[in-house]
Amino acid sequence: MNAKHLMIILILLGGALVTNMCAFIVDQREQVLVLQFGNPKVVVEKPGLHFKLPWQSLTRFENRLLVQDAPPNEVITMDKKSILVDAYTRWSIVDPLKVYQVARTEAGVAARMEDMVRGKIREVLGQHTLAEIVSGGEDATLRVKLMTAIRDKADASAHELGVKISDVRIKRADLPLENSEAVFQRMKAERNRIAKEYRSEGEEAAKEIRAEAEKTRKVLIADAYKNSQIIRGKADAQSTKIYAKAHTKDPKFYAFLRSLEAYKASIGAGTTMVISPESEFFRFFNQSGK
Amino acid sequence: MPWNDQNKPNNPWGNGPNQQQPDLEEVVKRLQEKFSKIFGGGSGGGSPGELGKGAIIGGLVVLLLLWFGSGVYVVAADEEAVVLRFGQHIDTKGPGLNWHLPYPVESVEKVPVTRVQRLEIGFRTIADGQNRKISQEALMLTRDENIVEISFTVQYKIKSPSDYLFSIARPTTTVRDAAESAIREVIGRTMIDDVLTTKKAEVEVEVETLIQSILDGYESGILVTTVKLQDVQPPERVIKEFKDVASAREDRERAKNEAQAYANDIIPKARGEAKKMVLDAQGYEKEVIDRAIGEASGFESVLAAYRVAPNVTRKRLYLDTMQEVLSKTDKVIVDKSVAERVLPYLPLDRMGGKVEVK
Numbered sequence: 005m006n007a008k009h010l011m012i013i014l015i016l017l018g019g020a021l022v023t024n025m026c027a028f029i030v031d032q033r034e035q036v037l038v039l040q041f042g043n044p045k046v047v048v049e050k051p052g053l054h055f056k057l058p059w060q061s062l063t064r065f066e067n068r069l070l071v072q073d074a075p076p077n078e079v080i081t082m083d084k085k086s087i088l089v090d091a092y093t094r095w096s097i098v099d100p101l102k103v104y105q106v107a108r109t110e111a112g113v114a115a116r117m118e119d120m121v122r123g124k125i126r127e128v129l130g131q132h133t134l135a136e137i138v139s140g141g142e143d144a145t146l147r148v149k150l151m152t153a154i155r156d157k158a159d160a161s162a163h164e165l166g167v168k169i170s171d172v173r174i175k176r177a178d179l180p181l182e183n184s185e186a187v188f189q190r191m192k193a194e195r196n197r198i199a200k201e202y203r204s205e206g207e208e209a210a211k212e213i214r215a216e217a218e219k220t221r222k223v224l225i226a227d228a229y230k231n232s233q234i235i236r237g238k239a240d241a242q243s244t245k246i247y248a249k250a251h252t253k254d255p256k257f258y259a260f261l262r263s264l265e266a267y268k269a270s271i272g273a274g275t276t277m278v279i280s281p282e283s284e285f286f287r288f289f290n291q292s293g294k
Numbered sequence: 295m296p297w298n299d300q301n302k303p304n305n306p307w308g309n310g311p312n313q314q315q316p317d318l319e320e321v322v323k324r325l326q327e328k329f330s331k332i333f334g335g336g337s338g339g340g341s342p343g344e345l346g347k348g349a350i351i352g353g354l355v356v357l358l359l360l361w362f363g364s365g366v367y368v369v370a371a372d373e374e375a376v377v378l379r380f381g382q383h384i385d386t387k388g389p390g391l392n393w394h395l396p397y398p399v400e401s402v403e404k405v406p407v408t409r410v411q412r413l414e415i416g417f418r419t420i421a422d423g424q425n426r427k428i429s430q431e432a433l434m435l436t437r438d439e440n441i442v443e444i445s446f447t448v449q450y451k452i453k454s455p456s457d458y459l460f461s462i463a464r465p466t467t468t469v470r471d472a473a474e475s476a477i478r479e480v481i482g483r484t485m486i487d488d489v490l491t492t493k494k495a496e497v498e499v500e501v502e503t504l505i506q507s508i509l510d511g512y513e514s515g516i517l518v519t520t521v522k523l524q525d526v527q528p529p530e531r532v533i534k535e536f537k538d539v540a541s542a543r544e545d546r547e548r549a550k551n552e553a554q555a556y557a558n559d560i561i562p563k564a565r566g567e568a569k570k571m572v573l574d575a576q577g578y579e580k581e582v583i584d585r586a587i588g589e590a591s592g593f594e595s596v597l598a599a600y601r602v603a604p605n606v607t608r609k610r611l612y613l614d615t616m617q618e619v620l621s622k623t624d625k626v627i628v629d630k631s632v633a634e635r636v637l638p639y640l641p642l643d644r645m646g647g648k649v650e651v652k
Contacts (some may be wrong), residue, residue: 251590
């Protein structure tokens with residue numbers, strides 16, 4: 005009985021062992037290279053349960069889009085300036101066999117690809133000036149074009165490594181330190197200029213508004229003065245006409261009456277009059293009752 | 295004890311049953327007792343072989359049940375579950391209680407699909423309401439080659455669990471990289487004054503669109519829901535100058551307002567003055583004309599009376615006037631023939647006033 009049990013257990017164990025050695029699972033996220041004594045035999049890309057010979061071994065590779073974020077890379081631009089470029093690469097393994105032959109592992113091929121991409125970045129950006137890379141120069145979409153150019157060049161070379169490069173994007177293209185200093189200085193100068201402009205504009209507008217107001221005031225007053233003088237003149241003319249019309253009826257009497265009035269008004273207290281007794285007033289002074 | 299040996303086949307079946315070891319032992323013990331009764335053996339009695347046989351069968355049944363039971367799983371309300379059979383994606387399940395074929399045939403990966411995830415770029419929240427700036431991420435160049443400091447957040451969720459799991463490695467890094475690249479691209483083609491003032495909303499939309507198109511290019515299965523600019527300002531080094539521009543702008547407005555206030559002050563006053571001048575003139579007009587009319591008609595009345603007896607009236611008027619005039623003045627009556635000789639010697643100045651020679 006015991007021996008029989010032992011047999012069953014051994015068979016089960018043996019079966020499990022063989023299964024373990026022959027069957028393998030390929031995950032959706034990976035692709036598998038089957039090796040026989042170190043020689044690549046076949047690439048399995050289809051996910052699911054697969055079988056191999058017990059003495060064959062497996063090397064697994066990623067099947068997803070991978071990230072390669074290299075440290076910032078110094079690039080010399082066409083105008084011989086240096087710029088720090090921080091770019092990342094999105095890539096995937098398309099040919100595990102080639103990857104295995106070239107670099108054995110994913111990390112190995114990633115390192116090689118990184119070097120290659122860095123070279124392409126230098127090559128493409130080296131054909132442009134600092135200003136163009138940083139802000140696109142005349143063409144606001146230049147940055148996108150540069151990234152596409154790097155990607156295409158890198159992807160063309162990537163086939164040798166068994167990988168595909170889907171995207172190379174510049175995260176940062178920073179100015180070197182001494183250059184940012186210049187930028188800050190320029191920004192300051194520019195702001196100062198704008199501030200001055202605003203203040204001068206304010207002064208200009210204020211002066212204009214004040215002058216306009218003064219002018220309006222002068223016009224109003226002048227206009228009113230003109231009108232009032234016209235009214236006064238007309239009034240004087242009319243009153244003169246009215247007087248004349250009445251006085252012409254007896255000019256001599258008017259002169260007499262007006263003179264008397266004038267005497268009354270002009271000769272007042274404190275006046276000393278030297279009068280001859282022969283004057284009209286004293287006509288009866290010396291001839292009582294004659 | 296054979297038990298130790300017979301436990302061995304458990305191991306390839308993963309951790310599930312092993313974790314339940316205490317329960318298992320209890321169950322096995324109970325089963326052992328039952329089997330002992332069935333096969334007539336008392337507890338502790340019977341041959342070890344018979345006991346072993348019953349126990350093995352019972353144990354296998356239990357293990358099988360447990361193995362199948364290990365396929366039960368719960369998908370939470372904010373999750374979706376991706377089912378893999380031998381590593382191959384075969385199904386996606388919604389929230390609820392589900393069952394999959396047990397390990398190693400099928401496995402399940404749960405993905406939080408409705409949960410909105412948030413990334414901070416240019417800053418990190420270190421405590422409630424407290425942020426730490428990350429200049430390296432925040433500083434960027436504008437189209438007109440100014441440097442601007444921008445921090446923003448990206449919110450995203452998973453729109454396709456299978457793409458999210460199987461198309462890209464390191465999804466968070468992917469979103470962060472795309473966001474950093476996108477904001478620099480957008481800011482790189484925008485003027486600093488626009489970034490700082492009017493175009494924030496446009497920048498947000500553009501960045502969001504760009505991140506989404508980058509992520510779609512990777513078939514990442516990620517949906518960007520919101521891009522929100524937190525803080526957009528000039529770098530610390532030049533912030534003073536930027537503030538001065540703002541205050542200069544205010545100065546300009548203030549100068550205008552002050553001038554306008556001055557204008558608003560003097561113009562109505564001038565208008566009042568002008569009206570006064572015209573009204574004064576109109577008053578004068580009325581005054582002189584009325585006086586003329588009055589005086590003229592007075593004269594005409596006197597004239598009419600005078601014409602009745604001209605000589606007498608003349609005399610009377612003359613004498614009345616002379617009386618009135620002379621009654622108020624000092625008088626020196628000198629004969630005309632004498633006057634010519636005397637007059638120069640009269641102390642007229644001491645007598646004061648005017649001298650009239652008649």
